[in-house]
Amino acid sequence: MEKTFLMVKPDGVKRGLIGEIISRFEHKGYTLNRLELLTPSMEVAQSHYAEHKEKPFFGELVEFLTSGPVVAMEWEGENIVAVSRLMIGKTNPLDAQPGTIRGDLASTMSQNVIHGSDSVESAERELSLWFATEASHV
Ligand code: RTP
Ligand code: MG
Numbered sequence: 001m002e003k004t005f006l007m008v009k010p011d012g013v014k015r016g017l018i019g020e021i022i023s024r025f026e027h028k029g030y031t032l033n034r035l036e037l038l039t040p041s042m043e044v045a046q047s048h049y050a051e052h053k054e055k056p057f058f059g060e061l062v063e064f065l066t067s068g069p070v071v072a073m074e075w076e077g078e079n080i081v082a083v084s085r086l087m088i089g090k091t092n093p094l095d096a097q098p099g100t101i102r103g104d105l106a107s108t109m110s111q112n113v114i115h116g117s118d119s120v121e122s123a124e125r126e127l128s129l130w131f132a133t134e135a136s137h138v
Helices: 010-014 018-028 042-048 058-065 080-088 101-105 120-130
Strands: 003-008 031-038 070-076 114-116
Touching (some): 003 120, 018 080, 070 080
């Protein structure tokens, strides 16, 4: 079964949106396999967004991601990578449709409450980055 990496970003945690966001994927019928609340290190944040390292907003992006706790999650379900991106909505608030997570809960480009892997390959890379070992705290 297909897996993806979803993360409630620091703004979503601060605003008390963890339950709301998890509920949407539970109600969709997907399965939550792993969940960890943590404040990301600079190394993990830079590696997570490595595809953007030449962009002008990269510094601000990793600074934001390391600014407080996030909820890192592994979810599983049929076509979950593509469908979760539809549920999340577009990056630009001007394009994020009502009914999507960003369309309903976010109003800025930089603080948009949730991350979702954009391909099966990205999901595999991100899941091994964020969940490096089988059970890191046992
Ligand atoms: P994410 O990776 O966080 O799920 O977001 P995404 O796929 O929708 O968008 P992506 O292109 O991967 O960009 C990652 C994050 O960088 C910020 N961004 N700012 N100022 C800009 O032009 C700009 N473009 C992207 C957004 O916060 C986006 O979520
Ligand atoms: Mg992205």
